[in-house]
Amino acid sequence: MSAKNTHISDVLVIGAGLAAERSAIECASAGLNVIILSLVPPRRSHSTAAQGGMQASLANVAMGKGDSPEIHFADTVKGSDWGCDQEVAKMFCETVPSMIRQLDYWGVPWNRVTAGKKKYASGIETEDTKDKEGLITARDFGGVAKWRCCYTSDGTGHTVQFVVDTQVCKLGIPVHDRMEAIALIHDGETCFGCVARNLRNGELNVYLAKSTIIGTGGAGRIYAASTNAVINEGTGGAIALATGVVPLGNMEAIQFHPTGMPPVYILMTEGARGDGGYLLDKNMHRFMPDYEPKKKELASRDVVSRRMVQHIRAGYGVTSKYSTQQHLWLDIRHLGRQWVWKNLREIATIATNFNGIDPAKELVPVIPTQHYTMGGIRTNKDGAVYGLQGLFAMGEAACWDLHGFNRLGGNSLAETVTAGFICGKQVAKYTLGQTRNFNMKMVDGFVKKEEERIKNLISGKNGRENAYEIRDAMGTAMMDHVHIFRTGKSLEQGVAKLQELYKRSLKIGLHSSGQGANPELAQALRMPGMVRTALCVAYGALMRTESRGSHFREDYPKRDDVNWLTRTLAYWKEGADLPTLNYEPVACPILPPGDRGYGEASAGPKGK
Amino acid sequence: MGRKLTISCFRFNPNIPGDKPRMQDYELEEYEGMTLFVALNDIREKLDPTLMFDFVCRAAICGSCAMLIHGRPRLACKTMTRTLPSKFTVMPLPVFKLIGDLSVDTGTWFRDLQVRAEAWIHTNKKFDFNALEVRMENETAEKIYDPEQCIECGCCVANCITANIRPDFIGSTGINRVYRFLIDPRDERSDADYYDVIGNEDGTFGCVGLMACDDMCPKEIPLQENLAYVRRKMAAAGLKLKFQGVKIS
Numbered sequence A: 001m002s003a004k005n006t007h008i009s010d011v012l013v014i015g016a017g018l019a020a021e022r023s024a025i026e027c028a029s030a031g032l033n034v035i036i037l038s039l040v041p042p043r044r045s046h047s048t049a050a051q052g053g054m055q056a057s058l059a060n061v062a063m064g065k066g067d068s069p070e071i072h073f074a075d076t077v078k079g080s081d082w083g084c085d086q087e088v089a090k091m092f093c094e095t096v097p098s099m100i101r102q103l104d105y106w107g108v109p110w111n112r113v114t115a116g117k118k119k120y121a122s123g124i125e126t127e128d129t130k131d132k133e134g135l136i137t138a139r140d141f142g143g144v145a146k147w148r149c150c151y152t153s154d155g156t157g158h159t160v161q162f163v164v165d166t167q168v169c170k171l172g173i174p175v176h177d178r179m180e181a182i183a184l185i186h187d188g189e190t191c192f193g194c195v196a197r198n199l200r201n202g203e204l205n206v207y208l209a210k211s212t213i214i215g216t217g218g219a220g221r222i223y224a225a226s227t228n229a230v231i232n233e234g235t236g237g238a239i240a241l242a243t244g245v246v247p248l249g250n251m252e253a254i255q256f257h258p259t260g261m262p263p264v265y266i267l268m269t270e271g272a273r274g275d276g277g278y279l280l281d282k283n284m285h286r287f288m289p290d291y292e293p294k295k296k297e298l299a300s301r302d303v304v305s306r307r308m309v310q311h312i313r314a315g316y317g318v319t320s321k322y323s324t325q326q327h328l329w330l331d332i333r334h335l336g337r338q339w340v341w342k343n344l345r346e347i348a349t350i351a352t353n354f355n356g357i358d359p360a361k362e363l364v365p366v367i368p369t370q371h372y373t374m375g376g377i378r379t380n381k382d383g384a385v386y387g388l389q390g391l392f393a394m395g396e397a398a399c400w401d402l403h404g405f406n407r408l409g410g411n412s413l414a415e416t417v418t419a420g421f422i423c424g425k426q427v428a429k430y431t432l433g434q435t436r437n438f439n440m441k442m443v444d445g446f447v448k449k450e451e452e453r454i455k456n457l458i459s460g461k462n463g464r465e466n467a468y469e470i471r472d473a474m475g476t477a478m479m480d481h482v483h484i485f486r487t488g489k490s491l492e493q494g495v496a497k498l499q500e501l502y503k504r505s506l507k508i509g510l511h512s513s514g515q516g517a518n519p520e521l522a523q524a525l526r527m528p529g530m531v532r533t534a535l536c537v538a539y540g541a542l543m544r545t546e547s548r549g550s551h552f553r554e555d556y557p558k559r560d561d562v563n564w565l566t567r568t569l570a571y572w573k574e575g576a577d578l579p580t581l582n583y584e585p586v587a588c589p590i591l592p593p594g595d596r597g598y599g600e601a602s603a604g605p606k607g608k
Numbered sequence B: 001m002g003r004k005l006t007i008s009c010f011r012f013n014p015n016i017p018g019d020k021p022r023m024q025d026y027e028l029e030e031y032e033g034m035t036l037f038v039a040l041n042d043i044r045e046k047l048d049p050t051l052m053f054d055f056v057c058r059a060a061i062c063g064s065c066a067m068l069i070h071g072r073p074r075l076a077c078k079t080m081t082r083t084l085p086s087k088f089t090v091m092p093l094p095v096f097k098l099i100g101d102l103s104v105d106t107g108t109w110f111r112d113l114q115v116r117a118e119a120w121i122h123t124n125k126k127f128d129f130n131a132l133e134v135r136m137e138n139e140t141a142e143k144i145y146d147p148e149q150c151i152e153c154g155c156c157v158a159n160c161i162t163a164n165i166r167p168d169f170i171g172s173t174g175i176n177r178v179y180r181f182l183i184d185p186r187d188e189r190s191d192a193d194y195y196d197v198i199g200n201e202d203g204t205f206g207c208v209g210l211m212a213c214d215d216m217c218p219k220e221i222p223l224q225e226n227l228a229y230v231r232r233k234m235a236a237a238g239l240k241l242k243f244q245g246v247k248i249s
């Protein structure tokens, strides 16, 4: 390892999405020297794809009148099915309004309240008064008591990521893009940074720092069909898990979004239903009110997704040229051409581009699709990772545990910046009090190990298994066995298949030379970690014999607060082919477990 | 049965000693709804694992995948193969530094642009955690959102005559970025401040106005209008500075 490839800073930030950049700003503003690494330039991070908006109880729009952090808190806890950390949720709900306003100060063009009487397509009539005019407005979203989802048309993630990145540019924080972290450097107690592979030329680099932040986003691509970007392979969690001392929390808690659009499963934002869109079946019947008379299409995502699959299973699914599997329809025609092409322009464009559908006059095919990883690298409320000092995690990659077993729409973007702010401050505080001596022999050991892996992949020393075949088989196993409806038997089969794939993933060999920034090598390096992550999801789901939020066991359909008011902690011991699961209690100090007000527990009449 | 497609790809990996630029043909069968995202991944996963290209969102949102498709800069992820002849070429975008095959370094180019154009809100106000947001007309917010939608794909830059010969020219995307801040009431810069940054040949006056960029934009940003606005403003600012006796370059 030549010196030119070693970079030393106070803080190393792995990832350049919203959570990562927001925390980097906090550290740089405290006078610390920060380096950001990322697979892609910051403005291409997956955060830019978020369309719908960010939850914050500003209470400006008429339908948000009387909103408060307390009501936001209650919605979040119910949404999580009492699986979240209530202290974190409280802190989050109290802080997020000022985060929205700070983003405004930095330049996000939030849509604003306009005064006057309004009639929404959903039939709701309201009047926004003059005293609120010009303040930040909000739209409706699933699972909420008040309208509090702040937005910029339907490009919220884009505008927020771009604006946060302007601050990173302004502060002059260096970003090393096309640089992939492939292993953490640690001694079992403290994290010292990471080994990274340069995706421009294939060279290995070493990053050493007093504090390391992981903000690498979700792991959606362990499923064959996901709304996530193709780079969301969960590598940040995988390298933390590989240390053997850091646990992933609640990996079985995977969110399926009701409206992914086949055949490529691009997301149709929840804003479409928030703005008054319906779901229709093959008979053009609007079926959600049959199952959920109160919240209809706007029950929480886990509930709507299950109701949709239930309805398809009951024989009401649509067969069409758009998909090899049966689907349902999203209908936003009644919102009118002007509304659709202005407020829902992004999805209107996507439907046109990818299916030739104009949603102002045609129906859009939709199907519940993997969307969000509630679980992640387990941290305390300061963002400090369990098991290793000097390591922090934020955003979708982390299990700070704002979301428990189901995340509310609009709470994730809000989490990224809020966690980046709150935990970023804690990282700064921690880092300012630290000195580090780096043991270069140990560092070299980590580099050698990665060099060895690469050499073996190229030479085929361990075998010639194909990285892409293993990825596809893993994705299919997750679709077949670890999806919306889960049963013990099917999960067992899924776990067995994944264990087999894990063994094969250790025998991958390249089918190309592996020279330079070879993309096959990148995939091959990720595969064992991805299968381990998938096993944490599948095995966690198998062992959790209850239903909570998005984790639904047909053989254990009830929530079980007596035995399962717990958080799963999955560890990976060296040489194992299954994670070791521990559990920690989930406290409910503010809102004791109760009825969510929607979903199977408080079901209305069954569908026809 | 779908058509048989022949995709002729530019190949060159500068990191492999002795590698030479060339075109390589790949044949594959087309199917319903096939995009170039699907086609190129099929090639990489089934035919040639060395092929380099970039996709992130595969939904025309992130700007990663622009390339010259059948001679025109486009986003590969939203290009349906059925809109192309059965034999076509794919080449990396010009102007940007080549990383390998179809992959180019737009990231560094755009970062440099943001820093040179100081593309962030300049204000002397301090943020107050306890204060309400400053009010703004919804119309103004929507007006800012329009140019803000640029995804930094580089299609407009690739097609621009000036950008192809002048390495420091900020391109229509850069001028559009400045426009976004010019119309934002939160940015306190004066026209003269902007003039300092882009009132030169690498900025707005480098543009020759032939509008080769205009209908390249996948986000349909009205580049022509926005460029004209900035040029008018900067020309006026330049005149004013001249009258004030400020020496301008």
Ligand SMILES: Cc1cc2nc3c(=O)[nH]c(=O)nc-3n(C[C@H](O)[C@H](O)[C@H](O)COP(=O)(O)OP(=O)(O)OC[C@H]3O[C@@H](n4cnc5c(N)ncnc54)[C@H](O)[C@@H]3O)c2cc1C
Binding pocket: A014, A015, A016, A017, A018, A019, A020, A037, A038, A039, A040, A041, A042, A045, A046, A047, A048, A049, A050, A051, A052, A053, A054, A055, A156, A157, A179, A180, A181, A182, A215, A216, A217, A218, A227, A228, A229, A231, A232, A235, A236, A267, A269, A371, A372, A394, A395, A396, A397, A409, A410, A411, A412, A413, A414, A416
């Ligand atoms: C289609 C879609 C729409 C959504 N809409 C909404 C919405 O409307 N509201 C809402 O609240 N939430 C929404 N979400 C969820 C939300 O967008 C994400 O959870 C959130 O943006 C994640 O942000 P992040 O900062 O944690 O990670 P990301 O934005 O995913 O960033 C991850 C970063 O890590 C980098 N990285 C990853 N691995 C490595 C590695 N090994 N080495 C170096 N760098 C690495 C990547 O390059 C990237 O920069 C949506 C999600 C999807 C899929």
Ligand code: SF4
Binding pocket: B159, B160, B161, B162, B163, B171, B172, B206, B207, B208, B209, B210, B211, B212, B213, B214
């Ligand atoms: S109009 Fe200006 S920016 Fe656009 S292509 Fe021509 S020279 Fe380039």
Ligand code: SF4
Binding pocket: B149, B150, B151, B152, B153, B154, B155, B156, B157, B172, B173, B176, B216, B217, B218, B219, B220, B221
């Ligand atoms: S202005 Fe349009 S074409 Fe140019 S970089 Fe931005 S999105 Fe791409």
Ligand code: FES
Binding pocket: B054, B055, B056, B057, B058, B059, B060, B061, B062, B063, B064, B065, B066, B075, B076, B077, B078
């Ligand atoms: S992959 Fe994001 S724009 Fe094409």
